Amino acid sequence: MINSIGNIYRLTSFGESHGPAIGGVIDGVPSGLVIDTEALQTELDRRRPGTSDVSSRRSEPDKVRLLSGIYKGVTTGSPIGFIIENTDARPSDYADIRDAFRPNHADYTYYAKFGHRDPNGGGRASARETAARVVAGAVALQALAAVGIRVDAYASAIGYVGCNADYNSFDLAKVWDSPVRCPDEDISAAMRQAIIDAASEGDSLGGIVTCIVRGAPAGLGEPVFSRLESMLGAAMLSIPAAKGFDVGLGVDSATARGSQVRDIFCVTEDSRISTDSNWSGGIQGGISNGNDIVMRVFFKPTPTVMQPYTTVDSSMRTVSVRPKGRHDPCVVPRAVQVVRSMAAITMFDALLLDRCRRM
Amino acid sequence: MINSIGNIYRLTSFGESHGPAIGGVIDGVPSGLVIDTEALQTELDRRRPGTSDVSSRRSEPDKVRLLSGIYKGVTTGSPIGFIIENTDARPSDYADIRDAFRPNHADYTYYAKFGHRDPNGGGRASARETAARVVAGAVALQALAAVGIRVDAYASAIGYVGCNADYNSFDLAKVWDSPVRCPDEDISAAMRQAIIDAASEGDSLGGIVTCIVRGAPAGLGEPVFSRLESMLGAAMLSIPAAKGFDVGLGVDSATARGSQVRDIFCVTEDSRISTDSNWSGGIQGGISNGNDIVMRVFFKPTPTVMQPYTTVDSSMRTVSVRPKGRHDPCVVPRAVQVVRSMAAITMFDALLLDRCRRM
Amino acid sequence: MINSIGNIYRLTSFGESHGPAIGGVIDGVPSGLVIDTEALQTELDRRRPGTSDVSSRRSEPDKVRLLSGIYKGVTTGSPIGFIIENTDARPSDYADIRDAFRPNHADYTYYAKFGHRDPNGGGRASARETAARVVAGAVALQALAAVGIRVDAYASAIGYVGCNADYNSFDLAKVWDSPVRCPDEDISAAMRQAIIDAASEGDSLGGIVTCIVRGAPAGLGEPVFSRLESMLGAAMLSIPAAKGFDVGLGVDSATARGSQVRDIFCVTEDSRISTDSNWSGGIQGGISNGNDIVMRVFFKPTPTVMQPYTTVDSSMRTVSVRPKGRHDPCVVPRAVQVVRSMAAITMFDALLLDRCRRM
Amino acid sequence: MINSIGNIYRLTSFGESHGPAIGGVIDGVPSGLVIDTEALQTELDRRRPGTSDVSSRRSEPDKVRLLSGIYKGVTTGSPIGFIIENTDARPSDYADIRDAFRPNHADYTYYAKFGHRDPNGGGRASARETAARVVAGAVALQALAAVGIRVDAYASAIGYVGCNADYNSFDLAKVWDSPVRCPDEDISAAMRQAIIDAASEGDSLGGIVTCIVRGAPAGLGEPVFSRLESMLGAAMLSIPAAKGFDVGLGVDSATARGSQVRDIFCVTEDSRISTDSNWSGGIQGGISNGNDIVMRVFFKPTPTVMQPYTTVDSSMRTVSVRPKGRHDPCVVPRAVQVVRSMAAITMFDALLLDRCRRM
Secondary structure, eight states: OBOEEOSSSEEEEEOOTTSSEEEEEEEOOOTTOBOOHHHHHHHHHTTOSSSSTTSOOOOOOOOEEEOSSEETTEEOSSOEEEEEEOOSOOGGGGGGGSSBOOTTSSHHHHHHHHSSOOOSTTGGGSGGGHHHHHHHHHHHHHHHHHTTOEEEEEEEEETTEEOOSOGGGSOGGGGGGSTTOOSSHHHHHHHHHHHHHHHHTTOOBOEEEEEEEESOOTTOOBTBTBOHHHHHHHHHTTSTTEEEEEETTGGGGGGOBGGGSOOOEEEOTTSOEEESOOTTTTEETTEEOSSOEEEEEEEOOOSOOSSOEEEEBTTSOEEEEOOOSOOOSBSHHHHHHHHHHHHHHHHHHHHHHHHTTOO | OBOEEOSSSEEEEEOOTTSSEEEEEEEOOOTTOBOOHHHHHHHHHTTOSSSSTTSOOOOOOOOEEEOSSEETTEEOSSOEEEEEEOOSOOGGGGGGGSSBOOTTSSHHHHHHHHSSOOOSTTGGGSGGGHHHHHHHHHHHHHHHHHTTOEEEEEEEEETTEEOOSOGGGSOGGGGGGSTTOOSSHHHHHHHHHHHHHHHHTTOOBOEEEEEEEESOOTTOOBTBTBOHHHHHHHHHTTSTTEEEEEETTGGGGGGOBGGGSOOOEEEOTTSOEEESOOTTTTEETTEEOSSOEEEEEEEOOOSOOSSOEEEEBTTOOEEEEOOOSOOOSBSHHHHHHHHHHHHHHHHHHHHHHHHTTOO | OBOEEOSSSEEEEEOOTTSSEEEEEEEOOOTTOBOOHHHHHHHHHTTOSSSSTTSOOOOOOOOEEEOSSEETTEEOSSOEEEEEEOOSOOGGGGGGGSSBOOTTSSHHHHHHHHSSOOOSTTGGGSGGGHHHHHHHHHHHHHHHHHTTOEEEEEEEEETTEEOOSOGGGSOGGGGGGSTTOOSSHHHHHHHHHHHHHHHHTTOOBOEEEEEEEESOOTTOOBTBTBOHHHHHHHHHTTSTTEEEEEETTGGGGGGOBGGGSOOOEEEOTTSOEEESOOTTTTEETTEEOSSOEEEEEEEOOOSOOSSOEEEEBTTSOEEEEOOOSOOOSBSHHHHHHHHHHHHHHHHHHHHHHHHTTOO | OBOEEOSSSEEEEEOOTTSSEEEEEEEOOOTTOBOOHHHHHHHHHTTOTTSSTTSOOOOOOOOEEEOSSEETTEEOSSOEEEEEEOOSOOGGGGGGGSSBOOTTSSHHHHHHHHSSOOOSTTGGGSGGGHHHHHHHHHHHHHHHHHTTOEEEEEEEEETTEEOOSOGGGSOGGGGGGSTTOOSSHHHHHHHHHHHHHHHHTTOOBOEEEEEEEESOOTTOOBTBTBOHHHHHHHHHTTSTTEEEEEETTGGGGGGOBGGGSOOOEEEOTTSOEEESOOTTTTEETTEEOSSOEEEEEEEOOOSOOSSOEEEEBTTSOEEEEOOOSOOOSBSHHHHHHHHHHHHHHHHHHHHHHHHTTOO
């Protein structure tokens, strides 16, 4: 188990889905940052289950209790400890599958690694742990905002419904008005319908989250092994259900010709060096170049499909299972805030890491 | 700069493209491993430039000199230090562009971060540093082989030429006979022609490397932040020119339905728990499940295109450049061995990391 | 701020003396360990203030609430999160010295580093944070006991009162019956009197804690930079008020002759290789040799002396201070359990770290 | 094996005493530092064996070859790789003791950990590896000097000959004129004689190295687990033969009264906050306070004593050994430069680590 992420700005998290509480410790927070603690709760609410007809009906208030590191709204430089109580855990939902390995879940692999079968709905493998990430992300978002860096994310695809227009054409602040976290109203409606349709058949969908970091200075990222895309990729691929990650032109680079995707350098009106296109997605040679950092995270469909199946249990017996439980039919809407949080954590870490190279 | 990778099995590398030598230190090597040092050289030769008409004409013998940690062919538990001398460096090739920022290269971002312009062809940003990765990968490959784990990689796409058949239909040992590192003879020829055609126009191509790990036990990977895909993704995205990474169905998961991609558990003839499909790519919940681990790395076209362009220099003057230098018109053929090496380093690290949780 | 310790078995702690709670996350705990949670509380009680006439009168129940990682008394392999509520914080005690820098305290250095003056009695610099260490130590003690490793500690000096007999002559389980944590009844009484005498003059005393690890196998420690004495020393010197550390003959080695302190190897009756003396303190070349590991930690007198003094405040004004607050007149009695805990954390970490070198 | 030290400024070293070469990689070096490479060699020469009648007669030129990271005398921000060839290795000296475990050496513990007996004189356990530390220390010394921080060290005791006057009474630059590295001419002569006398009896001596860091700003050190004394202690206790470490009043704190050792704050003539004494040794609450940082490292006598002894070998047979080889009869004279180097590495790391907390 490695439950810490970050070099300088560093989250260590704990907690299982159906235990008493989850929480974490955020270390490496510079002192003197003004933190709006109510805004932290607002960010956390954006990941909360039970808020729309396309998310799990589990009803968790998800109130974060801050225990240290912030005094009268200002960070002290000490670690920020926090907990979020679990209030709507229902271990009984999982009584039927106490021993059976659910397909595409972590049941079997946790059993293989740790020698036991978590009896209560995923335990540490549940996406519930991502609430702690959002708390750390929310602190980072405020710190980044103070130096002019803004992080946004949105659902750019759910199943076959894509939102492919240039992100600059959207008002990304509106993402939170959409139940599926898509800034285009029509596409949002289509995405929502796609989820409802799949759910009505007991099925689930995957999708894509696009994330944009604006205002990051040139110079962030630590080659050769902590290139910025490497740090960001590691953060994103640690999110449950993430199966792929790319930056800029990304996976489509494979079929591009070099002559087509040159980001030609130019001097801007305000005398900065910039490029007249952004095929690179804001990162060159593993270091930010001052452009928008653009990345995508690809999510698989929720493993739990409400259709009967056979599987094996820890005694190697074949068993038939009729799925129960409260699951999102598509993880993307709630993953949007998690992706944004991981981007914020990583960018703030990269920013602080870059500081330490300065005499 | 972060020039180390790995938690337990750990490579720290150094060296610039046009300096006297590159090299590294491999720490965390268990004692008592039998190492065939000639086979290390063979693996390194597979990444070497100048060996085919589709790679750079830079001619480096790339002879690795092992300085410590191996005594009479057996590891001692001490770190393995090694160097590879640079013999064909030609800094003069770069005299013309001493101050100009080449598009899509790291020239500008290194300048922004470190405050200087490497005058000699990329310096630390050059892919030449990947030779050190191959040495560490070669040691890992031998250690993994001793416990029945095998790592293979091949070019699965170069530009629009794809090699899409199931990897089980190929003899992956034959990859090294192909100048482009593709196991299918016909597709290999087509890929080679695509590169030659692009190069004849002064252009460059991108592509995809597929990597397969066979024989890994269930249980590797450290949730929640060092999930196996997170460790592998970080390693791959640290390779120069890598812009995307996925596992299993990966980026195509986004459009899949949950019911279509369930890896149903079964009991094998030799009484192991397995699954009857492998959409997950061998990883579930961030932990290996005993199936083949299947991943892809997406590479952009080589930035250097042999077509004139304008850019700016460090004095913000607009300059015209007529490209020179010895560059691969497509990085994929040589990246195959680098991807394989990073997979080996990561898998061996994950294996050792898993060991330390055992009393 | 670095609030984590350990490579594999890793404690991350948080919390200030006068905030709502302190706590921590213990990561790297192997799964399947049987944990007696009541015994954890017993260990924590041994560090608790307010339990004798030689310790602070602050009255904290110090009840640990375990939030994750242990299910039905067995570790799951997930991180153990825990909190301890602060119930008897009295920030008002510190109103007088809101701006003044107390001598030998951390007031000024925290101000210099973090740019603010913690107004509430030391905040993160208070020894109250060591309660989190005792929780992590208590888990480690149980894990070590399961493999035959036992850690003891005792006050071997308080001021000029020393307890110099061979530790093998004591029953170290009796340490907890002594208010000063000394296993010799007469010396314990003398130490207690020394503290009372000093306190009656408003003064404070320093002292020495001796710690012994029995049953550790040969082979623990990671040269060259994480030698076992280096790991142990770093752990001990992170304890508030610790100013020195040694192993075996330690500081007295300086005046020894080589011929006098040779630990000559022999074969034991049960056919193990051992030595006929233990000047080395159980560590040679940075690695445990199977003998008892013997170390000492040297503590300074409590900085707060109940005698008026002048100092400066953050406005550089000279101010006179008449000390208040509830302080231990000697830190040693309560530090005994902290030293033991840090030894347990470190030894367990070294044990797990050694495991990961085994194929 | 953990062969890296430092959080940001980080040395990874490799190499055995009797292999072809030793060396290392220094990562985290800020770009733009002017480095006098000849001065690096001068610092290395100060640790070199064979330079006086009180050190080993092994004759190594110890010429460092810099391979990367410095271009035209200025650091580039890339890692500095370097090697030092071994030229006077004499494995044959160790033929007699191929299987015997020498007392107080690392022979047995390396055997227990790694399963083999290094046949060639200590291998990685030899103090020869400290040459790599001096290279990294020398780079750090230059970087620190550029910001007004100076690190000195000297032999303050060899056996019973102590050099106890206030270090401010010495010109510490003269240390290098003394064969035993003591700045007082008379005491130096007495120390030299003590070593010669002990050596003439085939015996060896221990001693103490005192190290002083001047000019460090207030604010360095990372509580609660990387307190500055914790970082320094870990670094020092990783030096071969070090058995104890203290800061300021250190081990003598144990018998002090709080009222006697208060460092009373005052305002200096140039309007800085300081203290009128330095019992704390420049560190309070784990953070530097702007005063001189004063520490001591206690060394045991060289294990090799030129007197016959019996021991056991790896087959558990009792064997008689008549010692050979070229050993320093007292490690202190050469350890002075190693202590100074480790202090420089640690202070520079602490400085850079502190930087990363600044927005």
